[in-house]
Amino acid sequence: MSIAVLRDYLPLFARSALLTVRLGALGILLAVLVGVLCSAAQYFRLPVLQQLSAVYIELSRNTPLLVQLFFLYYGLPKLGIRTDPAVCGVAGLAFLGGSYMAEAFRSGLEAVDRVQLESALSLGLTNAQAMGSVILPQALSISMPALVANVIFLLKETSVFSAVSLMDLMFTAKDLIGLHYNTVESLTLLVVFYLLILLPISILGSLVERRLRYAGSGT
Amino acid sequence: MPDLGLEVLLKGRNLARLLGGLWVALRISLLSVAISIPAGILLGVVMTWKNPVTQALSRLYLEIIRIMPQLVLLFLVFFGTTRVFGWDLSGELSSVIVFTLWGTAEMGDLVRGALVSIPPHQYESAAALGLTERQTFFCVVLPQTVRRLIPLSINLITRMIKTTSLVLMIGVVEVLKVAQQIIEANRMSSPNAAFGVYLTVFMLYFLACWPISLLARRLEELWR
Known part of the structure; x- marks a missing residue:
C-alpha cells in the first residue's frame, strides 16, 4: 500500500463521502415524512389512503432499491418524466425508506393500546393532546430501535447510487480501480470512509435508543 | 395510450x-x-x-459484516482478493461468498435473539420438574425458538433475494443486465423499451418476494 496514493485519493473520497451523506440525509428525512403519512393513514383508518399506503408498502418493501432506481432513472424519462441523478437517488431512497419507516411507526403505534386513546379522549383531552402527550411519546419510544436500524440500513443502501451515475463512494472506488489499478488503496479508503459515516451513526443510535427506553417501564 | 415499450418482451x-x-x-x-x-x-x-473469547470473536464478526454495505463487501471480495491473493474468483462465486458471510451473521443474530428470549424461569421450572438439561433443551427451548425463528428466517430469504440485485455491479449477468441488453438491442425498433422492461423487472422481483413475505407474516400471526 502506498501512502502517496492514499494522500492523492483522500480528497476524491472525501468529496464523494459528502455526496453520500448529503443525499442519504435528505432521502432519510423524506422517508420519515412518507412513513409518518402512511402510518397515520393506517392508524386513523382513512379510507382510500389506507389502501393506497398498504399497496405502496408492499411494492416498496418487496423490491430492491437498485431496481427502483433503474426504473426511475432509465424508465420514467421514456414517458417524459426526466429527472437529474441526484433527485432520482433521493426519490428512490425515500420510496424505499418510506415503507420501512411506516412499518416502524406502525409497530410503535400498535403497541400502545387503543384503550389509552379512548381514555385520554374521555378525560377531555383533545385529539391533538391525546396523540401528542399520550400516544406518540410511547409509540416513539417503542419504534426507536427500528428507526435507528432503518437509518443505518438506508445509509448503507445509498451504495447503489453509482448505478444512476452519481459520484458516490462506490463510484469513486470503482473509477479509481479502473483508472490506476490501485485496488488496495481504493478499497481501503472505501472501507474507511464508510466506517467514518456509519460508525458514529450506529453509536449515536444506540445512545438515543437507551435514552428513549421509557415506554412500558411502569408495567 | 403512450408507447410503454412492453412489446419488446414478446419478441424472440x-x-x-x-x-x-x-x-x-x-x-x-x-x-x-x-x-x-x-x-x-x-x-x-x-x-x-x-466464554469471553468466543463472545468477542462472534461479536466482532457480526459487527464488521453488518456495518459495511453489502456492495462494499462484494467489491472487497471480488476486486480485493484478486489483487491481494491473486485469486480469480468469478462474480457468481464472490457473490455466494459475500451473501453467505452476511446471511450467516444475520441468521446468527436472529438465533441468538430467539435463544435469549426464553425467560430464565422456564429453565428453572424445567429443572424443578426434574427434566435433564438435554430434555429441557429439546422439549422446552427448541420448540419455542423454532417457532420464533421460522418467520424471521423466511424474511431473511426475501432480503437475500433483494440484495442479490447488487451482483450486477460486479459483472454477473443477472436480470437487470439482461434487461439492459434487451433494451440496447432494440434501441431502434422500440425506443421506449426502457420503461416497459424495467417495469417488468420491478414486477418480477415483487412477484418473487411478495409471496414469501406474505407467508412469513401469516406464520408470525399464527404462532404469536
Whole structure:
C-alpha cells in the first residue's frame, strides 16, 4: 500500500463521502415524512389512503432499491418524466425508506393500546393532546430501535447510487480501480470512509435508543 | 395510450431470457441461504456461550459484516482478493461468498435473539420438574425458538433475494443486465423499451418476494 496514493485519493473520497451523506440525509428525512403519512393513514383508518399506503408498502418493501432506481432513472424519462441523478437517488431512497419507516411507526403505534386513546379522549383531552402527550411519546419510544436500524440500513443502501451515475463512494472506488489499478488503496479508503459515516451513526443510535427506553417501564 | 415499450418482451426469446436472468439471481440467493441457515444456527448457539473469547470473536464478526454495505463487501471480495491473493474468483462465486458471510451473521443474530428470549424461569421450572438439561433443551427451548425463528428466517430469504440485485455491479449477468441488453438491442425498433422492461423487472422481483413475505407474516400471526 502506498501512502502517496492514499494522500492523492483522500480528497476524491472525501468529496464523494459528502455526496453520500448529503443525499442519504435528505432521502432519510423524506422517508420519515412518507412513513409518518402512511402510518397515520393506517392508524386513523382513512379510507382510500389506507389502501393506497398498504399497496405502496408492499411494492416498496418487496423490491430492491437498485431496481427502483433503474426504473426511475432509465424508465420514467421514456414517458417524459426526466429527472437529474441526484433527485432520482433521493426519490428512490425515500420510496424505499418510506415503507420501512411506516412499518416502524406502525409497530410503535400498535403497541400502545387503543384503550389509552379512548381514555385520554374521555378525560377531555383533545385529539391533538391525546396523540401528542399520550400516544406518540410511547409509540416513539417503542419504534426507536427500528428507526435507528432503518437509518443505518438506508445509509448503507445509498451504495447503489453509482448505478444512476452519481459520484458516490462506490463510484469513486470503482473509477479509481479502473483508472490506476490501485485496488488496495481504493478499497481501503472505501472501507474507511464508510466506517467514518456509519460508525458514529450506529453509536449515536444506540445512545438515543437507551435514552428513549421509557415506554412500558411502569408495567 | 403512450408507447410503454412492453412489446419488446414478446419478441424472440426476450421474456425467457429475462426470466433466466432472474433465475441467476435467485440461484445465488437460494444457495447462500442454504449455507447461511445452518451456519447461522451454529453461530447463534456459539454467541450464547458465556466464554469471553468466543463472545468477542462472534461479536466482532457480526459487527464488521453488518456495518459495511453489502456492495462494499462484494467489491472487497471480488476486486480485493484478486489483487491481494491473486485469486480469480468469478462474480457468481464472490457473490455466494459475500451473501453467505452476511446471511450467516444475520441468521446468527436472529438465533441468538430467539435463544435469549426464553425467560430464565422456564429453565428453572424445567429443572424443578426434574427434566435433564438435554430434555429441557429439546422439549422446552427448541420448540419455542423454532417457532420464533421460522418467520424471521423466511424474511431473511426475501432480503437475500433483494440484495442479490447488487451482483450486477460486479459483472454477473443477472436480470437487470439482461434487461439492459434487451433494451440496447432494440434501441431502434422500440425506443421506449426502457420503461416497459424495467417495469417488468420491478414486477418480477415483487412477484418473487411478495409471496414469501406474505407467508412469513401469516406464520408470525399464527404462532404469536
